[in-house]
Amino acid sequence: xxxxxxxxxxxxxxxxxxxxxxxxxxxxxxxxxxxxxxxxxxxxxxxxxxxxxxxxxxxxxxxxxxxxxxxxxxxxxxxxxxxxxxxxxxxxxxxxxxxxxxxxxxxxxxxxxxxxxxxxxxxxxxxxxxxxxxxxxxxxxxxxxxxxxxxxxxxxxxxxxxxxxxxxxxxxxxxxxxxxxxxxxxxxxxxxxxxxxxxxxxxxxxxxxxxxxxxxxxxxxxxxxxxxxxxxxxxxxxxxxxxxxxxxxxxxxxxxxxxxxxxxxxxxxxxxxxxxxxxxxxxxxxxx
Numbered sequence: 001x002x003x004x005x006x007x008x009x010x011x012x013x014x015x016x017x018x019x020x021x022x023x024x025x026x027x028x029x030x031x032x033x034x035x036x037x038x039x040x041x042x043x044x045x046x047x048x049x050x051x052x053x054x055x056x057x058x059x060x061x062x063x064x065x066x067x068x069x070x071x072x073x074x075x076x077x078x079x080x081x082x083x084x085x086x087x088x089x090x091x092x093x094x095x096x097x098x099x100x101x102x103x104x105x106x107x108x109x110x111x112x113x114x115x116x117x118x119x120x121x122x123x124x125x126x127x128x129x130x131x132x133x134x135x136x137x138x139x140x141x142x143x144x145x146x147x148x149x150x151x152x153x154x155x156x157x158x159x160x161x162x163x164x165x166x167x168x169x170x171x172x173x174x175x176x177x178x179x180x181x182x183x184x185x186x187x188x189x190x191x192x193x194x195x196x197x198x199x200x201x202x203x204x205x206x207x208x209x210x211x212x213x214x215x216x217x218x219x220x221x222x223x224x225x226x227x228x229x230x231x232x233x234x235x236x237x238x239x240x241x242x243x244x245x246x247x248x249x250x251x252x253x254x255x256x257x258x259x260x261x262x263x264x265x266x267x268x269x270x271x272x273x274x275x276x277x278x279x280x281x282x283x284x285x286x287x288x
Contacts, residue, residue, distance in 0.1 A: 001046025002278075006259040007228030009180050009201050011148060013049035013077045015253065016278050017230065018042050019264035020050055024057030024064050030266045032064070038268045039068055043076065045275055049260050051204075051230070053081035053153055054134050055122075059141050066143035078142060079230070081184050082134040083126050083153035126155055128168040135172060146176055151184040151204055157193040170199055182228070188215050195221055202228035202259075208239035209251040219257035230260040245277040253278075 002015045022028055023035045030038075039050075050069070052061045062080060069076045131152075138147060150169065159165065169181045182202035185191040188211070191203045195218070203222060207215045222229050231252050239248040252261050265271050 004259045007201055008226030009228060011077055013260050014047045015261055016047055017049040017051055017260040017262040018047050019262040020052040020061045021056050022264055023266055024060035028266055035266050036068060038265060038271050041268055042271055048075060049077045051079045051262050054138050055084050055086060062138055062141035066141055070143035077148045079149040079151060080138050080147055081151040081153035082131055083124055083155055085123050085125050126159055126161055126165055128161060128164045131165060132168055135177060146179055148179050149202060150178045150181045153184050154186045155183065157190050166197060166199060188218050191218050195225060195227055200227060202230060204230040204232055206233040207231045208234050208236045209248050210238050212251045219255055223257045228259045229257050230262060231258050232262045234261055235263060246280055249277055
């Protein structure tokens with residue numbers, strides 16, 4: 001496994017990051033036993049960066065990470081997010097999930113429909129008091145006293161409460177609840193608008209081998225400002241056309257500005273495939 005410093009922070013995560021958006025969702029394809037085994041094996045293989053959010057799996061993604069890793073604060077970096085909400089339906093879904101999920105595992109059409117329905121239910125809320133409450137909730141679910149990296153979850157670039165929100169995050173950092181904070185951006189263009197904020201430590205952006213060239217100006221700006229970059233959606237459908245996972249990862253691994261490359265995984269088989277891709281990718285030997 002290879003590690004990189006994330007911007008000017010003192011965080012040095014594994015370049016391979018574990019995306020946890022589906023590890024505990026209604027449409028998760030594998031049992032919780034398999035998912036937990038995958039998380040533990042990832043950690044044993046050197047993966048130290050786990051990316052989640054308060055809404056992933058109705059909070060159960062954070063709960064699972066808290067169950068497995070809250071005692072490993074020195075060896076695990078947890079990044080979580082807030083700002084998206086699905087409203088009151090969140091509690092209902094969590095209530096029925098133990099019954100519905102075993103059926104959904106074998107019903108791909110229903111899984112796809114569930115993901116689509118969830119997208120329609122999503123709303124945004126970046127009210128400072130709301131975010132403060134959600135961060136406290138994440139701390140409880142993760143069973144930790146502080147969050148290594150907190151990200152605003154895809155906020156609009158013209159966020160009305162921007163100054164108030166950043167002031168709240170600065171206050172929570174001074175209180176010791178957050179080590180660093182940043183923004184998970186909807187697009188690379190959005191990231192250009194957020195990078196000028198002085199307290200932003202990290203940006204998460206959707207980027208793959210097909211649009212990496214367009215992202216280079218942002219990566220160079222981030223490097224100049226000491227802002228860390230996390231790449232997500234790196235295996236988007238188009239990234240794997242006429243190529244392997246190795247081919248999709250190489251252009252990202254060659255960019256030293258990218259500290260973490262996120263891949264979602266829910267089974268040990270998928271983990272092994274991605275570990276092999278990282279270990280055999282041409283760029284891996286040059287990760288600093």
